[in-house]
Amino acid sequence: MKTRSTYWQILPYLRPQKQTIGKALACTVVFTIFWPIIAWLVGETAKFIGKGDLQGFAQIAALSAIIFLIRGTAQYGQDTLMAKAALTIALEIRKKVYSHLQSLNLGYFETAKTGDLSYRLTEDIDRIGEVVNKFFHQFIPCVLQLIAVLGYMIYLNWQLTLGALIIAPLMAILIGWFGEKLLSYSRQSQNRISDLSALLTEVFSGIRLIKAFVAEDYEIARFAEEAEQNRRAKYLSERIKALQFVVVGFLEAMSVILLFFLGGWQISQGNLTGTEFISYIAGVALLIDPIAITTANYGDFKQGEASSDRIFELLAIEPTVVEKPGAIELPHVTGKVEYRNINFAYPSQPALDNGGKQPQPPLDKGGQGGVPILQNMSLLALPGEMIALVGASGAGKTTLVNLLPRFYDPQAGQILIDGIDIQDVTLNTLRRQIGIVPQETILFSGTIAQNIAFGQSYYELKDVQKAAEIANAHQFISEFPDGYQTWVGERGVNLSGGQKQRIAIARAVLLAPRILILDEATSALDSESEGLVQEALERLMRDRTVFIIAHRLATVRRADRILVLEKGRIVESGTHEELLEKGARYAGYYAQQFS
């Protein structure tokens, strides 16, 4: 059961805006004070017109002009100040959610749907901004207007007002019921949109595969099904909204009829004059808008609560890889790496709930992982040593190297670099000393130079160029008309697999880490490209401690040590010659590849 609305969690974001909100509310108060005055003006105008007193009417008209000018100025202040506060609050929440996501560990993103995350970061946060805006900019002014106008009506004739308000509790109950319905349908509808957005991200990033497998029709059907679910959920919430307007409108009309009846009766009893009744009716007319707006607001707030739930659910997920308090900076290392009795299992991951009702419990802190992946793993890599990891798919090679930059933490054991436990150092200083060249190079939107200097806020172009030269990338980059300023990534220039890899190598060269993790590409490159990549890798690896997930025999052969992994254990270790001589697993792989 949900106990407290997640809206309360917006409060800390409101605090820094309290001055702006305060000024906006001051404008609102000025604006509101004029409502009963307007009702009074209507009565007075009717009186002067009824008497044919044009001079009196002219005075009232001049007064009205002044009143509307002041009121307009207050309204402008209220609108702009509130928009400013709401947009800033949305911006702060967006920045907070984004930096929170960046702090989550890699494992989280392996299960999260990227489309869903981007929906939360865009649409859901916008909706929270709208709720804040509407709350201060519409809801509070309307409530104040209701209070001011009702006060004036009670002052004119309390019996009449009591009669008009008889229907109010019934309305409140109905509005509450509609609100709950709307909240539930909005949650469904928002989750559906997230699903749709997740599906689109998946489809467009895998479009090549879809075409290769002629899966277009299948994907169209899948999209149509998701889009239909989305339409259905949205339609249900629109139907509830429409019904709400009809029911509330009907009750409003009934209360007006009742009012006229009671008004006539009060006039006949001599308790009310005709002019007062006109002012009174003007007051009633002034109530209609705020009632309609607050009713609609209530629906909006309930819909917005689903977005708020989804945002604070994200913020409640705790990163599992965190720095210790008082973590030290890892000094410049020589590159000695030691794994001591490491046990590791991937933590069981709760994905974000699509029902959206409850914030998810934080990810487990690594204690109760699932199937053991690495078992009692120990190894020592000396500075400058090149260690090749080989083994069947799923043996745990990637997992082993992923523990070094602390993408995950092991459940037991220690990893030391130059004798310092990596748990004791800051993540930045640890990761900056480990270069990674992944199997598949990701290029971000930006220039080639920015991509090579990725993650560095300041860089010299000459250093980038030098890195590119070492990585055998300078020549092809220079052939582009814009050279290093050529735009890559989305909607940028297309680079071949080999060119991308050389950019990734240049990245690592520029970083100049003492420790290097290479996941050798398995995709076939043309022989020229392969030669250039290989040469670039050789230069990159020189004098560094290298862990290489090796697929090419050439690499394996020249490694200082080859570790053969099987089911999370090192089952063989030695040089190429030693392992061949042993005639066991490695020799088997070798024979298999050559045959």
Ligand SMILES: Nc1ncnc2c1ncn2[C@@H]1O[C@H](COP(=O)(O)OP(=O)(O)OP(=O)(O)O)[C@@H](O)[C@H]1O
């Ligand atoms: N994020 C993850 N969550 C849960 N299990 C995972 C995750 N990543 C890998 N695994 C599992 O861990 C085991 C080891 O995977 P790992 O990627 O380390 O193997 P590998 O030897 O590098 O394989 P390959 O050569 O195919 O890349 C596999 O059974 C895999 O299914």
